[in-house]
Amino acid sequence: MSSDVTEETNxxxxxxxxxxxxxxxxxxxxxxxxxxxxxxxFVAVVGRPNVGKSTLINALVGSRVAITSSRPExxxxxxxxxxxxxxxxxxxxxxxxxxxPRTLLGQRLNDVVDDSLSDIDAVAFxxxxxxxxxxxxxxxxxxxxxxxxxxxxxxxSPEAWKKPVIAIVTKIDELSRTQLVDKLIEVDQFGHxxxxxxxxxxxxxxxxxxxKTLIESVPVGPQMYPEETVSEESATETISELVRGAFxxxxxxxxxxxxxxxxxxxxxxxxxxxxxxxxxxxxxxxSQKPIIIGRGAEHLVRVKKKVRTAVNRAVGARTKLxxxxxxxxxxxxxxxxxxxxxx
Numbered sequence: 001m002s003s004d005v006t007e008e009t010n011x012x013x014x015x016x017x018x019x020x021x022x023x024x025x026x027x028x029x030x031x032x033x034x035x036x037x038x039x040x041x042f043v044a045v046v047g048r049p050n051v052g053k054s055t056l057i058n059a060l061v062g063s064r065v066a067i068t069s070s071r072p073e074x075x076x077x078x079x080x081x082x083x084x085x086x087x088x089x090x091x092x093x094x095x096x097x098x099x100x101p102r103t104l105l106g107q108r109l110n111d112v113v114d115d116s117l118s119d120i121d122a123v124a125f126x127x128x129x130x131x132x133x134x135x136x137x138x139x140x141x142x143x144x145x146x147x148x149x150x151x152x153x154x155x156x157s158p159e160a161w162k163k164p165v166i167a168i169v170t171k172i173d174e175l176s177r178t179q180l181v182d183k184l185i186e187v188d189q190f191g192h193x194x195x196x197x198x199x200x201x202x203x204x205x206x207x208x209x210x211x212k213t214l215i216e217s218v219p220v221g222p223q224m225y226p227e228e229t230v231s232e233e234s235a236t237e238t239i240s241e242l243v244r245g246a247f248x249x250x251x252x253x254x255x256x257x258x259x260x261x262x263x264x265x266x267x268x269x270x271x272x273x274x275x276x277x278x279x280x281x282x283x284x285x286x287s288q289k290p291i292i293i294g295r296g297a298e299h300l301v302r303v304k305k306k307v308r309t310a311v312n313r314a315v316g317a318r319t320k321l322x323x324x325x326x327x328x329x330x331x332x333x334x335x336x337x338x339x340x341x342x343x
Contacts, residue, residue, distance in 0.1 A: 039216075044093045122218055124210075168198075168199055172199060239311055239314060259283055260282040284332065
């Protein structure tokens with residue numbers, strides 16, 4: 001920890017000495033008898049597209065559970081990452097970014113968020129420190145107020161929430177100390193959240209405080225998953241996410257937004273030590289196939305190499321990937337095609 005931060009919250013000393021909202025000062029109440037109590041629950045991680053939801057979850061869990069990219073709509077399903085500690089277990093639900101949908105796929109991604117919010121114990125609302133609070137954030141806040149605000153009570157204080165709604169101000173490494181103070185005050189006035197936690201997931205700054213706050217936000221309950229489990233995803237679901245994430249890294253802005261990845265089959269040898277995965281890569285136009293394949297299939301080869309170790313770990317066997325690029329025209333707006341692709 002650098003010398004210019006406080007021991008309690010990792011907020012810079014100059015920030016801590018200035019007038020910041022009480023909700024941004026983290027504190028924890030121990031049980032009255034002093035005994036430790038096991039806590040467990042579900043925390044929905046929400047926010048606009050590309051605000052660092054997946055990056056934060058991966059940093060907390062210590063493993064790449066959710067794929068990350070600077071592109072909107074990187075997350076297309078509710079990924080459940082599991083964080084286990086000696087006194088608590090959190091299921092962090094990485095949701096697609098809430099946005100105004102332009103396709104049927106976009107609407108279904110918003111529906112995924114609706115389902116994720118229906119049975120959770122707390123909400124982590126991510127707001128990037130380097131961006132202004134905008135209409136998209138306002139829409140999300142109004143949605144949360146409708147779902148988790150106490151009936152007949154205006155949300156003008158942290159006590160007006162019936163479930164903890166915690167603002168997590170991400171990417172604080174992009175701001176100066178004075179700018180961070182101003183941002184914390186702005187966030188407090190914007191939402192009157194249960195807590196406000198500044199964090200930089202990439203720099204691992206204040207991650208401990210985020211973890212503590214989220215643990216305190218869930219109820220007393222039993223451990224739900226084995227200690228070694230970090231994701232609720234099946235092997236085939238993990239493979240499809242790994243492959244799509246690798247293409248996001250490989251092609252960046254060249255990658256067609258319409259790429260969908262489906263594992264058609266996963267076959268194990270009799271010895272259980274080797275497996276073969278048949279993976280289909282769907283685009284919407286014939287002209288997009290060469291972008292995915294690359295000259296001499298170079299993109300397919302590099303993606304296979306990039307995901308090999310992670311796929312072997314997910315499958316529990318040495319796995320050969322067979323990648324097939326296919327065209328499914330206008331699949332993002334076709335309900336039957338979306339169903340077949342798992343959306």
